[in-house]
Amino acid sequence: MNSYPIQIAKRMKFQIIFSLFWVILLSVVFYLIYTYFEETNMDMLFLGIIGGVIVLFSWTIIYVWLSLKSISFTLDNDNLVIRGGIISRYEKNIPYSRVQHVILYQGFWQRMLKIASISIDTARENSLGSGQDPKVAAIGPIIPDLDENDAENLKKYLLSIINKQKNIAGV
Amino acid sequence: MTLVNDYPLETTKILKKTIQSMSRFLMFFVFAIIFLYAETGFFDSFVWIFILYFVLIVLVYVLLKYIYEIYYFKNYYYDVADNLVIKKGVFSRNEINLPFSRLQDVYVDQDVLDRIFGLYDVHVSSATTISGNLSHIDGLNQKNAEAIKNLLLSKIKKEK
Numbered sequence: 266m267n268s269y270p271i272q273i274a275k276r277m278k279f280q281i282i283f284s285l286f287w288v289i290l291l292s293v294v295f296y297l298i299y300t301y302f303e304e305t306n307m308d309m310l311f312l313g314i315i316g317g318v319i320v321l322f323s324w325t326i327i328y329v330w331l332s333l334k335s336i337s338f339t340l341d342n343d344n345l346v347i348r349g350g351i352i353s354r355y356e357k358n359i360p361y362s363r364v365q366h367v368i369l370y371q372g373f374w375q376r377m378l379k380i381a382s383i384s385i386d387t388a389r390e391n392s393l394g395s396g397q398d399p400k401v402a403a404i405g406p407i408i409p410d411l412d413e414n415d416a417e418n419l420k421k422y423l424l425s426i427i428n429k430q431k432n433i434a435g436v
Numbered sequence: 437m438t439l440v441n442d443y444p445l446e447t448t449k450i451l452k453k454t455i456q457s458m459s460r461f462l463m464f465f466v467f468a469i470i471f472l473y474a475e476t477g478f479f480d481s482f483v484w485i486f487i488l489y490f491v492l493i494v495l496v497y498v499l500l501k502y503i504y505e506i507y508y509f510k511n512y513y514y515d516v517a518d519n520l521v522i523k524k525g526v527f528s529r530n531e532i533n534l535p536f537s538r539l540q541d542v543y544v545d546q547d548v549l550d551r552i553f554g555l556y557d558v559h560v561s562s563a564t565t566i567s568g569n570l571s572h573i574d575g576l577n578q579k580n581a582e583a584i585k586n587l588l589l590s591k592i593k594k595e596k
Contacts, residue, residue, distance in 0.1 A: 365567060366534045366538070368570070369530075371528060373528050375528075386564045425518075
């Protein structure tokens with residue numbers, strides 16, 4: 266939905282600063298350990314570890330960016346549609362009449378950044394009965410990193426639609 | 437007139453939750469004492485220093501946990517306007533909204549420590565597995581627990 270954009274810029278700024286902090290911290294720690302041992306053949310090992318850490322964090326940053334860019338959602342008449350996926354695309358269609366709950370979640374850093382995630386769920390199991398991709402099936406329908414106020418409004422809007430649509434078959 | 441004001445949680449919940457997290461330490465501590473006695477007979481002063489440090493660490497932990505539980509208690513919010521809303525969390529905020537038409541059951545229970553303190557726990561569940569973990573109001577006294585339970589049941593009944 267265009268009026269509730271995912272705050273990619275905020276999240277990416279945070280990820281980069283966060284990663285930089287950890288890379289520097291780990292580098293200092295490893296450097297101290299390295300100088301304590303005073304063995305010259307640890308040179309390559311030290312550089313290797315630092316290089317590995319940098320690669321790990323860079324990969325995480327790129328992955329987060331790509332996956333956030335790929336997520337989009339729309340509110341149809343009867344369903345909420347969430348699309349996403351970097352290499353393999355998924356599209357989840359969630360009928361309002363089957364929604365069981367709406368969760369508004371703010372992790373610690375999300376609170377600092379004033380962003381929140383919305384997750385709704387239906388009476389599905391986490392197991393891979395219908396041959397879904399395991400990662401996609403496990404998380405469940407989630408819209409991450411919305412602005413706080415947008416998330417609140419979207420939550421209210423969803424709840425009002427859900428309450429209007431009476432559930433069929435008692436679920 | 438929100439539910440959390442009409443039927444508030446009991447403050448003894450703070451104590452109960454702190455003690456609950458200490459129980460793990462307690463087990464370890466008892467075993468450590470038995471082991472140390474068997475090995476050294478407590479003649480070695482080193483053992484006493486170790487015990488002292490351990491007790492200090494545990495005390496600091498308990499103090500921090502107690503403060504955390506106080507804030508957890510203060511931030512706990514629940515209400516039954518159009519939906520059942522339960523908000524909790526100190527560092528990370530978690531809010532679950534459950535429409536009454538989707539509630540499957542309401543139940544009240546007590547764990548061991550709850551029984552000691554006289555606290556009750558109201559659970560609701562919808563047809564999901566995770567809602568069972570999130571959607572409960574614990575730390576009520578019997579009167580409030582019964583009242584909330586009946587209120588929820590009557591709301592569910594209205595939503596045919």
